[in-house]
Amino acid sequence: MKVNKRIKIYLYTRFERLWHWLQALMVTCLIITGLEIHGTYKLFGFQTAVTVHNFIGLTWLIMFAFFVFWLFTTGEWKQYIPTTQKLFSVIRYYSWDIFQGKPHPVQKSTGAKHNPLQRLAYLGISAMLLPIQMITGLLYYLHNDIPQFIPLSALANIHTLVALFLLNFLIIHLYMTTTGHSLFSHISGMITGWEEIYETTKIQDWETKATKKG
Amino acid sequence: MIHRYLIKLSLLIIAAFTIIIFFKANMVYAAKTGEAPGRKLAKQAVKDSKRWSTIDHSKVDALNQRFSSGEEVTEACISCHSEAATQFHKSIHWTWLASGNKNDIRYGKAGLSVNNFCISGNAMEDKGCLSCHTSWNKKGVQGVVNCLKCHNTSGFNFEEAFTDIKGFSGDDDPEIVDIVKEIQEDVKTALVQIDFPNRKSCGDCHFKGGGGDGVKHGDLDTSLVKPNRKLDVHMGIDGKNFTCTRCHTTTDHNIAGRIYTNPAVEKRKSLIEDDLAPKITCVSCHSNAPHKNDSKMNDHTDIVSCQACHIPTYARVNPTKMWWDWTNAGKMKDGKPYVEKGPFGKPVYKSIKGEFKWDKNVVPEYYWFNGSLTSATIDDVIDPAQVVKVSHPVGDGTDPEARIYPFKIHQGKQPYDKINKKLVAPLLSGKKGFWTTFDMNDAIEQGNKTLGIPYSGEFDYVQTTYAFPITHMVAPKENALNCTECHIRENSRLANLTQLYLPGRDKSKALDTIGWLSVIGAILGVFFHGMGRIFIRNGKEK
Known part of the structure; x- marks a missing residue:
């Protein structure tokens, strides 16, 4: 197998990293407190769990507004446009090729931070699960302040289901960070901003078409 | 073009949400200190709890007599509080x-x-x-209102006193007459404490x-x-x-x-x-x-x-x-x-x-x-x-x-x-x-x-x-x-x-089950995937 020289590129800006880790922290806290409110276990005490959950939830909403603003003003939203190109080779990679030491079919680059599978997953999360979670959460929070057009049970049940889906994502996401060339290379990329890629990998045109400047 | 409208729409929605959140958050954190409103209001509602009155019952002529029955007491009450019994009935x-x-x-x-x-x-x-029942001598609605049933604050047992007085009535023994007088004085003392x-x-x-x-x-x-x-x-x-x-x-x-x-x-x-x-x-x-x-x-x-x-x-x-x-x-x-x-x-x-x-x-x-x-x-x-x-x-x-x-x-x-x-x-x-x-x-x-x-x-x-x-x-x-x-x-x-x-x-049993199955599925999935990778060392030869 041919070994390519690895180089580091600056992939994640400061805001992006801040948002990512803040989001990670908030999601973790929200899931832990949320499941306590749901009655799954006793940990901080119901009242504390509710207070913390509400506070973080509201913080999340405000932070998310900044994220969306950043996404659209920088044009980074185009990174989430789904594509079927190479989607199946990525799926094949993770389910088969990875066990044989074959290289990843799609390399990261400034113009294409996410592989096609990631794009699909992140789009689903950012455009579907998170908005559902934020809307149901906000309506739940404001249940006594605004006309109640959705029953609390529906809001709560959807909110719980999506939370569990997000927990599912979190588990897979955490695991996937270990699939770089070393166990922690993806994580260190998200901490420092610099991600290691193979020098010789040619970035395909279709990958960067949308984000190409000029 | 479509993108531009989408962006504007998104920003508008975000702005609306942000306003709601700030409004609510403001309410939440504004009045963290100080007394709960319910306590404040209640204290105000009862702050003037000292009651005042324009009557001293010990100076009322109608009560300055020797009573020998409950009915007489009620008559004395009604001589001033003319509507009390009518209302009470x-x-x-x-x-x-x-x-x-x-x-x-x-x-x-x-x-x-x-x-x-x-x-x-x-x-x-x-x-x-x-x-x-609030009548004298267990007579029910056939009887006369016993004002003291509720307004007696002295703890004195009027019913017993009047039963005793009735028992002694017609007895000319000076000792008994004295006892009756004594009881009647007690009645009077207790009576003026009505409240x-x-x-x-x-x-x-x-x-x-x-x-x-x-x-x-x-x-x-x-x-x-x-x-x-x-x-x-x-x-x-x-x-x-x-x-x-x-x-x-x-x-x-x-x-x-x-x-x-x-x-x-x-x-x-x-x-x-x-x-x-x-x-x-x-x-x-x-x-x-x-x-x-x-x-x-x-x-x-x-x-x-x-x-x-x-x-x-x-x-x-x-x-x-x-x-x-x-x-x-x-x-x-x-x-x-x-x-x-x-x-x-x-x-x-x-x-x-x-x-x-x-x-x-x-x-x-x-x-x-x-x-x-x-x-x-x-x-x-x-x-x-x-x-x-x-x-x-x-x-x-x-x-x-x-x-x-x-x-x-x-x-x-x-x-x-x-x-x-x-x-x-x-x-x-x-x-x-x-x-x-x-x-x-x-x-x-x-x-x-x-x-x-x-x-x-x-x-x-x-x-x-x-x-x-x-x-x-x-x-x-x-x-x-x-x-x-x-x-x-x-x-x-x-x-x-x-x-x-x-x-x-x-909880919704169905939705919770689906959610938890997806979580367990993820855990099992990454577990076996990871085991696979470890087991075959990512396909690499040593």
Whole structure:
């Protein structure tokens, strides 16, 4: 197998990293407190769990507004446009090729931070699960302040289901960070901003078409 | 182009959300410090608690005489308070009928209503009940109003004094005459201390309803004559030291409170909304958003009553009766009626009444309650195969006036007419009563006659329940319930209540299963994927 020289590129800006880790922290806290409110276990005490959950939830909403603003003003939203190109080779990679030491079919680059599978997953999360979670959460929070057009049970049940889906994502996401060339290379990329890629990998045109400047 | 509109639309939605959140967050964090609004309002409502009066009864001529009967005292009262008796004759404390119309005898102690204690007042024919009636000498509505029944604050026993005086009357023995004079002086001294009713005045009947201390209510017993703050924040002598009438406000001798099926108030209104409203509800003084602004508690008040959380248990000092079974009443020991004592030093069996169970510090049962209670009468047909609800809260989750409210449910077994399928009203006291004859069949015959309801001559016992709203014995705020008394999957205090989604208690089984399967699936997936990678070292040769 041919070994390519690895180089580091600056992939994640400061805001992006801040948002990512803040989001990670908030999601973790929200899931832990949320499941306590749901009655799954006793940990901080119901009242504390509710207070913390509400506070973080509201913080999340405000932070998310900044994220969306950043996404659209920088044009980074185009990174989430789904594509079927190479989607199946990525799926094949993770389910088969990875066990044989074959290289990843799609390399990261400034113009294409996410592989096609990631794009699909992140789009689903950012455009579907998170908005559902934020809307149901906000309506739940404001249940006594605004006309109640959705029953609390529906809001709560959807909110719980999506939370569990997000927990599912979190588990897979955490695991996937270990699939770089070393166990922690993806994580260190998200901490420092610099991600290691193979020098010789040619970035395909279709990958960067949308984000190409000029 | 489309993108641009999408961006604008998104930003607009975000802006709208942000405004809502900031507004709410502002409310949340603005008033974190300081007193809860409900306390502030309530303190203001009662700050001028010193009552003032323009009368000193010791200087009133009408009272400066030697009384030899209760009726004479009442006459003296009325000589100034000309309308007092007229007003009082129309009140339920006199008529013992829920309706103002005295021909409507459906609901009331003196009417067809029954309970599962001493069962019926038998149209005031059961003289045993009349020791609590507000007339002189147990004469009921035939008698003269006994003002001192409620307004005596001296503790002096007027009834006994006048019985003694009557006993001595006609005796010319100078020693006896002196004794009578002495008693009459005592009467006078006690009489001029008349005042508004205090806790003991009301409690003499209401703490001992059903024939003894704490028998009926559970949240009303003699521990409230001099309660501490911990037992009752309002009445506590080391707290606000309220009398009953502080909340049970009065017009024309009609005292605010629930009357059989009628709620105490139609709507909960604060004094800010209506300063002439009776102060009978918590909301009157505390408003319907009494907690600090940052408190989720305020979101509860549309469906949870204040009492539900603020009265953690009832009968916290004295025990209360929970069960009364008439079935075995009438057993004799050596041919004589007897009493058997049990836990708390309370009777567990009385020949005249049957078997009892008592309990202390009892966790209430919770029901939707709009202020009305059903009230069974001996004219209602029952289903003896079921537990008969002699009294039960009305309301459900869809009723905007209904709240989740704590109750004492008193259970028992009482006689019913097997043929007519109706509860019956045995006569208890007096020569023909059960307590003398120990013949239940005859007691029912006698008792039903007083109310004009036919009796078939055959009876059996049926299990019944009777509901008392728990509203007194409000604990200090630090003793209010924790969230997880209700917001918990197992053994929630509200386990029996439907028509609401209770976070922590409720879940959708289907959705939860789907969600957790996806989580377990993810864990198993990454586990096997990872094991695979470790096992074949990512396909790399060493």
